[in-house]
Amino acid sequence: MPRSTYTESLLGPELYKKVRETRILVVGAGGIGCELLKNLVLVGFANIEIIDLDTIDLSNLNRQFLFRKPDISKPKALVAAATARHFNPSSGIEIHARHGNVKDSVNDLEWIKGFGLVMNALDNMDARRHVNKLCQAANIPLIESGTAGYLGQVTPMIKDKTECFDCVVKPAPKSFPVCTIRSTPSEPIHCIVWGKTYLFGSLFGEDDEDVDTEELDKAKAGGENAEEIENLKKEAAAFREVRKNLGEEDGPQRVFHKVFNEDINRLLAMEDMWKKEGRVKPVPLDYEGIMNGTFETPPLRHAAQLPVANGQAQANGSSGQKKEGLKDQRELTLQENLELFIDSCKRLCARIISHPNIPLSFDKDDDDTLDFVLATANLRATAYGIPNKTRFQVKEMAGNIIPAIATTNAIIAGLIVMQSLNILRQLPLPSTSNEASTSAGPAIRNVYLRTDAIRPLGYMIPAEPDPSCSVCRDVYIPLKVDLTRCTLGTFVNDVVKTWLAQAQFEGKETEDEDEVEWTIFEGGRLLADPDFDDNYERMLDDLDVTRGKMLTVRDEDGKYRPVHFGICEGDAQSALPYSLPSSQPFIPLAPVKPQETQDEEEFTLLDSLPPAASSSVSEVAPISSNTAAGTKRSAPDDGDVKDLTAEDEQTTKKRKVVVVDEDDDFEIL
Ligand SMILES: Nc1ncnc2c1ncn2[C@@H]1O[C@H](COP(=O)(O)OP(=O)(O)OP(=O)(O)O)[C@@H](O)[C@H]1O
Numbered sequence: 001m002p003r004s005t006y007t008e009s010l011l012g013p014e015l016y017k018k019v020r021e022t023r024i025l026v027v028g029a030g031g032i033g034c035e036l037l038k039n040l041v042l043v044g045f046a047n048i049e050i051i052d053l054d055t056i057d058l059s060n061l062n063r064q065f066l067f068r069k070p071d072i073s074k075p076k077a078l079v080a081a082a083t084a085r086h087f088n089p090s091s092g093i094e095i096h097a098r099h100g101n102v103k104d105s106v107n108d109l110e111w112i113k114g115f116g117l118v119m120n121a122l123d124n125m126d127a128r129r130h131v132n133k134l135c136q137a138a139n140i141p142l143i144e145s146g147t148a149g150y151l152g153q154v155t156p157m158i159k160d161k162t163e164c165f166d167c168v169v170k171p172a173p174k175s176f177p178v179c180t181i182r183s184t185p186s187e188p189i190h191c192i193v194w195g196k197t198y199l200f201g202s203l204f205g206e207d208d209e210d211v212d213t214e215e216l217d218k219a220k221a222g223g224e225n226a227e228e229i230e231n232l233k234k235e236a237a238a239f240r241e242v243r244k245n246l247g248e249e250d251g252p253q254r255v256f257h258k259v260f261n262e263d264i265n266r267l268l269a270m271e272d273m274w275k276k277e278g279r280v281k282p283v284p285l286d287y288e289g290i291m292n293g294t295f296e297t298p299p300l301r302h303a304a305q306l307p308v309a310n311g312q313a314q315a316n317g318s319s320g321q322k323k324e325g326l327k328d329q330r331e332l333t334l335q336e337n338l339e340l341f342i343d344s345c346k347r348l349c350a351r352i353i354s355h356p357n358i359p360l361s362f363d364k365d366d367d368d369t370l371d372f373v374l375a376t377a378n379l380r381a382t383a384y385g386i387p388n389k390t391r392f393q394v395k396e397m398a399g400n401i402i403p404a405i406a407t408t409n410a411i412i413a414g415l416i417v418m419q420s421l422n423i424l425r426q427l428p429l430p431s432t433s434n435e436a437s438t439s440a441g442p443a444i445r446n447v448y449l450r451t452d453a454i455r456p457l458g459y460m461i462p463a464e465p466d467p468s469c470s471v472c473r474d475v476y477i478p479l480k481v482d483l484t485r486c487t488l489g490t491f492v493n494d495v496v497k498t499w500l501a502q503a504q505f506e507g508k509e510t511e512d513e514d515e516v517e518w519t520i521f522e523g524g525r526l527l528a529d530p531d532f533d534d535n536y537e538r539m540l541d542d543l544d545v546t547r548g549k550m551l552t553v554r555d556e557d558g559k560y561r562p563v564h565f566g567i568c569e570g571d572a573q574s575a576l577p578y579s580l581p582s583s584q585p586f587i588p589l590a591p592v593k594p595q596e597t598q599d600e601e602e603f604t605l606l607d608s609l610p611p612a613a614s615s616s617v618s619e620v621a622p623i624s625s626n627t628a629a630g631t632k633r634s635a636p637d638d639g640d641v642k643d644l645t646a647e648d649e650q651t652t653k654k655r656k657v658v659v660v661d662e663d664d665d666f667e668i669l
């Protein structure tokens with residue numbers, strides 16, 4: 001008896017037919033994606049596309065069971081599809097595997113419209129946001145998912161019925177004040193962030209003096225110690241000198257002396273800094289002393305309060321004796337850390353010398369960069385009396401690794417399938433009518449996996465969309481356009497002023513009442529507005545408006561919701577360079593924007609941190625992709641396309657923080 005007999009009798013003929021006919025898109029063939037693809041095949045889904053941009057890594061094999069050792073370096077999507085097919089060989093399953101980025105321009109609105117249901121199995125916010133927007137624009141149900149250790153979540157997102165991914169404000173990544181990182185660390189993580197973002201960046205990353213100065217000025221304006229900030233500026237200037245000589249034989253030794261001796265002595269000279277309660281003065285490190293074993297390791301900062309063992313204050317694992325244990329899980333001695341610092345510095349220098357125009361960046365899987373961060377973080381920790389960490393721990397902390405647990409992924413993948421069946425019950429059969437099916441069945445649910453031994457699974461009926469969400473509440477129109485034959489003028493006059501003007505506007509009684517005036521954007525670029533038509537003669541192609549992007553049309557008065565035209569591939573042979581849907585959309589009114597004061601905004605962004613934390617080490621993306629509907633922008637004086645700056649910042653709420661939690665797996669929980 002074929003496997004499908006059981007499934008068919010369990011699901012019933014109607015739902016089983018939908019399972020067979022619905023085109024499914026799986027985005028990501030990693031931990032969740034592999035489990036999910038296998039489940040879909042076993043249930044009998046017969047028309048699946050899977051996309052992943054990555055190739056298989058050795059570290060994937062412990063939980064991504066569709067991959068084996070010989071598959072290392074091969075594209076994940078292709079191998080996952082080839083293996084999964086074997087789970088249900090007789091069922092006529094079609095899996096279309098694609099090695100690519102879901103954000104590639106070919107993956108436009110028309111492409112996403114080809115699916116009945118999309119399932120995200122991703123590991124980053126950017127791609128999640130992108131797929132969410134595509135699904136909302138094309139009105140395709142999306143099942144979002146994520147795991148973090150033993151926790152997990154499955155969230156179905158259906159246009160107009162449930163919240164979308166952007167309806168919910170995501171927690172701000174953790175941040176630290178600049179001075180904590182650069183002058184007064186007290187925890188191992190402060191030393192790791194310093195090694196990874198500041199020291200690594202200063203020596204091997206992009207050398208941008210302006211960014212550094214700007215960041216320190218902001219820290220000062222945010223209330224951090226002015227004297228200390230001036231010192232940090234001098235320190236940065238001295239760094240530039242050290243960096244120039246890094247390639248010389250004694251380059252790494254000079255860096256060591258500057259960073260772990262001179263800079264610490266300079267900080268010690270700032271008496272006031274150490275008067276603050278809880279601050280522990282660092283001890284400058286001595287290269288020769290460490291190498292010949294005469295350097296006395298500073299006691300751990302908390303050791304003073306601990307009972308003294310054998311008449312000696314507790315110190316880092318640096319007595320000069322090697323401790324036993326696995327290489328990565330053993331604490332290095334102080335001398336080993338110093339040797340590793342010199343060695344990793346030389347390895348990184350050699351890379352910079354062979355490719356001078358390619359700045360390096362930290363990568364937890366790049367041994368040279370990890371060794372450098374391990375050694376520098378431990379050396380700094382030793383100077384400040386902070387416990388050292390092993391290579392394994394530094395990798396975990398610097399790479400923001402939350403252990404991935406195969407069982408969690410498997411449970412979440414199973415729950416995705418359960419929710420997909422709940423969604424399919426309510427959708428029409430792809431091959432028949434457009435009317436929604438009335439099949440009864442369990443309601444669509446957000447499901448949570450949690451560490452509760454009695455009830456590990458929790459669920460919620462999804463909330464309704466947030467009326468102020470600028471992703472799912474906006475209007476989207478697919479525009480098939482031959483970009484080499486369509487000018488911006490044609491788009492404005494024929495598509496916007498003629499076609500869109502005939503649409504139905506909420507609350508508008510007559511055709512010519514309050515004629516709407518439009519501004520045209522692509523992303524943050526202003527391309528045209530009622531007083532700015534300099535780009536009208538230029539082809540869209542020439543304006544870098546490409547397939548997959550969106551031309552956003554905003555009403556000048558901010559009365560209506562923005563309308564986004566999703567650029568899709570046009571027909572080069574047709575008489576008109578563009579083609580539009582057969583019916584015009586309904587344009588709803590924009591919600592009334594609550595008055596926002598600058599202070600309130602600062603308060604929300606900084607969360608529980610003191611004002612000093614507004615200072616920065618690196619920049620993260622806007623907290624919200626919301627661009628307030630109808631924000632008025634004036635035409636640039638010099639004509640041509642303009643990137644928005646100050647005004648844009650107001651609406652996109654940019655903030656600067658030290659990024660500690662870049663990997664955002666846990667943010668969606
Ligand atoms: N923009 C994108 N387009 C296509 N696939 C993506 C995109 N962003 C991420 N992915 C894929 O999503 C998958 C997420 O899987 P997972 O969270 O298990 O991460 P991983 O990279 O396999 O594991 P780890 O990060 O622990 O090494 C990855 O295979 C990744 O390549």
Ligand SMILES: [Zn+2]
Nearest residue numbers: 164167469472
């Ligand atoms: Zn939304």
